[in-house]
Amino acid sequence: xxxxxxxxxxxxxxxxxxxxxxxxxxxxxxxxxxxxxxxxxxxxxxxxxxxxxxxxxxxxxxxxxxxxxxxxxxxxxxxxxxxxxxxxxxxxxxxxxxxxxxxxxxxxxxxxxxxxxxxxxxxxxxxxxxxxxxxxxxxxxxxxxxxxxxxxxxxxxxxxxxxxxxxxxxxxxxxxxxxxxxxxxxxxxxxxxxxxxxxxxxxxxxxxxxxxxxxxxxxxxxxxxxxxxxxxxxxxxxxxxxxxxxxxxxxxxxxxxxxxxxxxxxxxxxxxxxxxxxxxxxxxxxxxxxxxxxxxxxxxxxxxxxxxxxxxxxxxxxxxxxxxxxxxxxxxxxxxxxxxxxxxxxxxxxxxxxxxxxxxxxxxxxxxxxxxxxxxxxxxxxxxxxxxxxxxxxxxxxxxxxxxxxxxxxxxxxxxx
Ligand code: EPZ
Numbered sequence: 250x251x252x253x254x255x256x257x258x259x260x261x262x263x264x265x266x267x268x269x270x271x272x273x274x275x276x277x278x279x280x281x282x283x284x285x286x287x288x289x290x291x292x293x294x295x296x297x298x299x300x301x302x303x304x305x306x307x308x309x310x311x312x313x314x315x316x317x318x319x320x321x322x323x324x325x326x327x328x329x330x331x332x333x334x335x336x337x338x339x340x341x342x343x344x345x346x347x348x349x350x351x352x353x354x355x356x357x358x359x360x361x362x363x364x365x366x367x368x369x370x371x372x373x374x375x376x377x378x379x380x381x382x383x384x385x386x387x388x389x390x391x392x393x394x395x396x397x398x399x400x401x402x403x404x405x406x407x408x409x410x411x412x413x414x415x416x417x418x419x420x421x422x423x424x425x426x427x428x429x430x431x432x433x434x435x436x437x438x439x440x441x442x443x444x445x446x447x448x449x450x451x452x453x454x455x456x457x458x459x460x461x462x463x464x465x466x467x468x469x470x471x472x473x474x475x476x477x478x479x480x481x482x483x484x485x486x487x488x489x490x491x492x493x494x495x496x497x498x499x500x501x502x503x504x505x506x507x508x509x510x511x512x513x514x515x516x517x518x519x520x521x522x523x524x525x526x527x528x529x530x531x532x533x534x535x536x537x538x539x540x541x542x543x544x545x546x547x548x549x550x551x552x553x554x555x556x557x558x559x560x561x562x563x564x565x566x567x568x569x570x571x572x573x574x575x576x577x578x579x580x581x582x583x584x585x586x587x588x589x590x591x592x593x594x595x596x597x598x599x600x601x602x603x604x605x606x607x608x609x610x611x612x613x614x615x616x617x618x619x620x621x622x623x624x625x626x627x628x629x630x631x632x633x634x635x636x637x638x639x640x641x642x643x644x645x646x647x648x649x650x651x652x653x654x655x656x657x658x659x660x661x662x663x664x665x666x
Contacts, residue, residue: 252640253653256662257612257633260498263659264530267486267504268294268650269320269479272555273441275344276418277448277479278302281324282311282351283422284452286474293322293479297647298342305345308336332356335394340365342647343415346374349397350419353386354426358398363390367619367644370578376409376416383407384423384431404429404468412437412548417464418445424466425454431466438462439549440509444480451475483509484555485649486531488624490514491559492656494522494535495566495632500659501532512552516542516560520567541569541606546577558584558621562629565593567606574601584622587615591633612637617644624649631661 269292279302281288293299295317303322306313309332312325332352339345343366352359366372374395378388384407386399404427409416417437424431436442438460446459452475455467486505493500494517507514507526514524514531520539525532541564546554554577564571565588575581582602585595591610596603612635617623623645630637639645642665645652653665 250640251642252638252666253627253630253642254664254666255612255627255630255637255639257630257635257637259496259631259660259662261493261496261500261631261656261659261661262498264501264503265489265655265659267481267502268296270441270444270482271296271298271648272414272484273444274299274479275302275342276347276441276445277477278306278322278324279344279347279351280422280445280448282326282330282348282355283425283449284472284474285327285355287327288324288474289476290322290324291320291476291478293320294482294650295320296650297643298344301338301342302344304338305334305336305348309334330356332359334359334361337362340393342366343372346377346415347418347422349377349395350422353381353397353399354402354423357400357402360394360396363393363395367621368583369581369619376411376413377419380407380409380416380420381423384420384427402427402468404431404466406432407434409433409435411435412462414439414442417442421446421449421456421464421466425449425456425469425472427468429468431468433464433466435462436464437548440480440483440506448475448477451477481505484553486510487513487553487556488559488628488649489655490517490531490533491556491563492628492631493533494539495563495628497535497537498660499532499534501530503530505529505531507531512550513556516544516552520563539563539567541567541571541604543572545574548577554578554581555621557581558625559628561585561595561602561604562588562593562610562625562632564604565595565607565629566610566632569606571604571606572601573604576600583618584625587618587626588629590615591629591637593629609634611635614638615640617641620644620648627652631656
């Protein structure tokens with residue numbers, strides 16, 4: 250299995266370009282099935298999760314061409330597609346769940362293996378199934394297979410118990426092809442939801458309220474193909490900004506929407522980093538030791554849960570005591586035990602971690618527990634004295650395209666073995 254060897258202690262300099270957003274691209278790939286037409290997506294990241302979504306598309310009969318250099322993906326689903334996804338690959342990522350909504354809307358019936366994804370909590374699918382049945386579908390979840398079918402789909406008023414990203418995506422897809430108007434209250438407001446709704450509107454969907462707590466969707470008889478450029482990945486970009494800060498360097502992240510990173514930028518400034526922003530880039534400079542800050546993860550526009558793990562090593566080296574509280578997932582501190590091997594002083598207390606800053610971390614042999622946990626270990630290794638090995642990096646490569654190349658390009662001593 251591949252792993253990274255990282256020599257720590259080198260301040261990162263220069264600039265890093267972001268990839269297209271993983272948590273937009275994977276959902277757009279599924280939504281392309283809503284139109285029995287051709288769809289072209291630009292700025293699609295060449296990462297394992299995208300390749301898995303493409304594989305599922307091909308398995309059910311869509312024609313796909315992905316130019317990984319140009320990050321350009323064309324999908325042709327004019328022909329028949331099977332509405333049943335029983336390939337084990339579907340249980341390797343959470344985003345496969347979005348095929349449920351797309352195929353229920355397109356074929357009026359579908360079945361898919363229970364999705365996978367990071368081991369960060371139970372991650373049930375009850376909001377999705379409750380929403381599908383509100384729109385007229387019968388749903389069942391037996392033997393690890395989710396099945397839905399609907400003679401007809403009728404618009405309804407739906408209230409989400411929690412602003413779930415995945416459930417917002419799935420219910421919006423079904424509503425675009427349901428009869429009449431659907432109102433979904435308490436939806437997710439993430440930038441990836443706005444990007445998703447913009448894509449559907451370009452396909453002919455009638456959607457109002459993207460980026461607010463309420464979506465109003467007027468059903469249409471069909472959708473047509475379109476071309477769309479995926480928004481920049483705010484979580485990848487934020488990860489590299491933290492890399493700049495933790496190594497005491499001066500780094501610019503290019504092709505980013507600064508507003509999408511507001512909660513992170515505010516916290517980094519509070520900790521003492523210097524941030525400058527332009528239209529499509531953010532620069533960070535962190536000379537000297539940062540100060541402790543407290544963080545609580547919330548749905549957008551709160552502090553993103555997907556950047557929570559990356560803040561732990563940064564605050565492990567800050568002056569003072571920081572508290573990070575995770576409110577979105579139940580089990581998202583799996584990298585803490587690995588960071589302790591490097592000398593971090595961290596206590597887990599329920600849904601929070603209490604971090605006593607230390608002067609330095611030392612390199613160690615580390616195992617990535619999941620995608621963002623693995624990224625946090627890379628950040629710790631970049632700042633530690635001496636050399637570290639970060640293993641199980643297939644988790645990291647699910648969501649970060651060419652991480653070692655991008656880091657090496659800004660001065661890091663990192664090798665992929
Ligand atoms: C999406 O996951 C992202 N993944 C996650 O990114 C991200 O952390 C999450 O949204 C929150 O922003 C993709 O978009 C592929 P949720 P999703 O439904 O849709 C509970 C990463 O690192 N819930 O908003 O699965 C759920 O258990 C990944 O890139 C239910 O209880 O997240 C969680 O506690 C990790 N029932 C909370 O809601 C449901 O039916 C938020 O989940 C659905 C969700």
